[in-house]
Amino acid sequence: MTDTVLETENLAVTYTGDRRVEAVKGVDLAFPENRLTAIIGPSGCGKSTYLKALDRLHDIQPNVEITGEVYLRGEPVYDTDEPAPEIRKQVGYVPQEPTALPLSIYENVAYGLRIHGLFDSKDDLDELVERHLRKVNLFEEVSDRLDAPAAGLSTGQIQRLCLARSLAVEPDVLLCDEVTSALDPISAENVEETLAELAEEYTIVMVTHSMDQAKRLADEVVFLYLGEVVETNDVRSFFEDPQHERTKRFVSGPTDDEYAVSDAT
Amino acid sequence: MNRYTRERVAGVAVRAATVLVLAVMAIVIGVTLARGGRVLLANPAIVVTPPGSRYMLEANGGFLHAVLGSLFIVGPATVVSMVLAVSTAAYLQSDYSSERFSDVTNMFLNVLWGTPPIVYGVFVLTVVIALGARTSMFYGIVAIAIFQYPIMTRYTDEALRSAPDTVREATYGLGATRFESAVMTARAALPGIVAGVIMGFARGVGDAATVLFTAGRSTRMPGGLFEPATTLPVLVFDQATSFNAEVRSHAYAASFVLIVVVLGLILASKLLAGRYARFAPGGRNS
Numbered sequence: 293m294t295d296t297v298l299e300t301e302n303l304a305v306t307y308t309g310d311r312r313v314e315a316v317k318g319v320d321l322a323f324p325e326n327r328l329t330a331i332i333g334p335s336g337c338g339k340s341t342y343l344k345a346l347d348r349l350h351d352i353q354p355n356v357e358i359t360g361e362v363y364l365r366g367e368p369v370y371d372t373d374e375p376a377p378e379i380r381k382q383v384g385y386v387p388q389e390p391t392a393l394p395l396s397i398y399e400n401v402a403y404g405l406r407i408h409g410l411f412d413s414k415d416d417l418d419e420l421v422e423r424h425l426r427k428v429n430l431f432e433e434v435s436d437r438l439d440a441p442a443a444g445l446s447t448g449q450i451q452r453l454c455l456a457r458s459l460a461v462e463p464d465v466l467l468c469d470e471v472t473s474a475l476d477p478i479s480a481e482n483v484e485e486t487l488a489e490l491a492e493e494y495t496i497v498m499v500t501h502s503m504d505q506a507k508r509l510a511d512e513v514v515f516l517y518l519g520e521v522v523e524t525n526d527v528r529s530f531f532e533d534p535q536h537e538r539t540k541r542f543v544s545g546p547t548d549d550e551y552a553v554s555d556a557t
Numbered sequence: 558m559n560r561y562t563r564e565r566v567a568g569v570a571v572r573a574a575t576v577l578v579l580a581v582m583a584i585v586i587g588v589t590l591a592r593g594g595r596v597l598l599a600n601p602a603i604v605v606t607p608p609g610s611r612y613m614l615e616a617n618g619g620f621l622h623a624v625l626g627s628l629f630i631v632g633p634a635t636v637v638s639m640v641l642a643v644s645t646a647a648y649l650q651s652d653y654s655s656e657r658f659s660d661v662t663n664m665f666l667n668v669l670w671g672t673p674p675i676v677y678g679v680f681v682l683t684v685v686i687a688l689g690a691r692t693s694m695f696y697g698i699v700a701i702a703i704f705q706y707p708i709m710t711r712y713t714d715e716a717l718r719s720a721p722d723t724v725r726e727a728t729y730g731l732g733a734t735r736f737e738s739a740v741m742t743a744r745a746a747l748p749g750i751v752a753g754v755i756m757g758f759a760r761g762v763g764d765a766a767t768v769l770f771t772a773g774r775s776t777r778m779p780g781g782l783f784e785p786a787t788t789l790p791v792l793v794f795d796q797a798t799s800f801n802a803e804v805r806s807h808a809y810a811a812s813f814v815l816i817v818v819v820l821g822l823i824l825a826s827k828l829l830a831g832r833y834a835r836f837a838p839g840g841r842n843s
């Protein structure tokens with residue numbers, strides 16, 4: 293049916309700092325085109341670590357060992373001559389903390405376009421910025437103050453701005469790490485609605501704490517536990533007919549508290 | 558003593574200490590402003606008048622030479638020091654530097670920071686003598702730049718350190734290179750960097766020990782880079798120890814200028830920092 297956009301083969305990530313932490317232990321997964329895949333699992337099970345590995349974001353810090361391979365449209369992401377920034381450009385990453393760059397609202401969206409030179413003229417740039425702000429339902433809210441500092445927006449608006457900023461460089465896939473967890477319920481709902489709309493035309497891999505959110509948004513669900521994939525399935529089967537004992541307990545369990553191994557972030 | 562009594566005693570002690578410090582500060586600033594203000598108001602021209610040929614003895618003319626000397630020495634020194642400090646701090650915070658190297662460098666910076674400025678003065682003087690040169694504005698600039706360097710580096714380093722890691726991650730995620738990412742981090746840290754540079758300038762303007770015997774103590778207008786020059790703090794020292802009462806009164810006027818400049822700079826640094834903070838993540842809203 294659909295093509296696979298992103299795929300990992302035996303991907304393992306180990307932190308080699310003060311103590312060795314095998315955060316991700318050999319994960320094989322494939323993310324199909326134009327689908328939203330939710331990665332769920334208890335706190336500390338390696339969700340963020342896995343997600344960052346897909347975008348080579350561990351390269352920027354020392355003490356991380358990565359084995360295995362990630363394929364983006366069939367091309368290896370690690371074993372390649374292409375510079376890491378070129379790879380990262382094709383993979384959008386939205387961090388958990390809503391992070392405005394110290395620039396205006398307009399320049400936040402334009403940033404990626406500017407560093408990669410993805411526009412022809414000022415008009416073109418204006419048009420691209422507006423289009424992507426509209427995509428995340430933010431344009432109406434900020435159209436009268438595009439030159440104002442982005443830091444002045446609410447956290448929910450900043451998070452949507454981050455989505456727009458990532459989308460502006462036209463990535464093949466968008467990675468979202470618990471993008472609603474730092475937000476108040478209303479902002480979270482706005483961002484979630486935006487994600488639902490984006491899911492129709494983008495390939496999205498989303499980490500979430502919330503089972504309900506996964507049910508509402510996801511096409512596919514991956515259950516990660518202690519750095520390993522326990523189960524992966526389409527959203528209906530996953531929740532209605534979990535195959536593994538552990539998934540059953542996680543899905544039906546009171547909350548994820550009983551699994552929480554570290555503090556919830 | 559029961560715990561509430563102890564709490565009250567501690568509260569009183571803390572407040573008393575604060576009042577004491579503020580009072581001393583107010584008196585110092587107040588006396589300088591009042592006495593200096595009186596002299597200046599009576600004869601404001603002395604700030605912009607070059608000194609007469611026998612200024613130190615007869616108080617003819619004014620002390621424009623020291624005002625300009627301060628500007629010509631501390632200005633370039635600040636620029637030089639800023640470039641070095643920002644580069645050092647950026648390097649320390651970048652992914653190019655190892656944690657160990659950063660720690661060691663920071664320790665040295667702390668030692669430098671704590672070194673009495675007169676030591677820099679003596680050091681540069683030694684160099685001057687070794688070179689067979691004579692004291693001049695140039696060596697004053699060198700000494701002040703060395704003096705400012707640890708101050709500005711520390712401020713810049715703190716500012717870069719406190720710039721959120723998420724900014725780095727966000728830019729990398731968009732496909733920025735290390736350099737582009739570093740530039741963005743620096744932008745996020747700009748309020749702190751600006752504050753550091755202005756603070757460095759203010760400290761440089763106010764320091765006498767570094768220039769005392771590196772810049773030479775001239776009572777004439779600054780004549781060139783390799784001519785001796787004097788700065789305001791050195792001038793104040795010379796004036797205050799003069800036999801002529803009028804020259805001594807000029808010391809207050811010069812102090813007035815100094816204190817106004819330094820306070821003004823600190824205020825400016827706060828305002829600027831606030832302005833840039835609007836753009837910084839987690840900064841004040843517009």
Ligand SMILES: Nc1ncnc2c1ncn2[C@@H]1O[C@H](COP(=O)(O)OP(=O)(O)OP(=O)(O)O)[C@@H](O)[C@H]1O
Pocket residue numbers: 307308309313315333334335336337338339340341342554555556557
């Ligand atoms: N920089 C690091 N150095 C060492 N260990 C780390 C580092 N980052 C994460 N870890 C460890 O790796 C494991 C996985 O962390 P990760 O952040 O990927 O979990 P997570 O599933 O995203 O958790 P959460 O739901 O709380 O965000 C944890 O045990 C964590 O303590």
Ligand SMILES: [Mg+2]
Pocket residue numbers: 339340341469470557
């Ligand atoms: Mg996480």
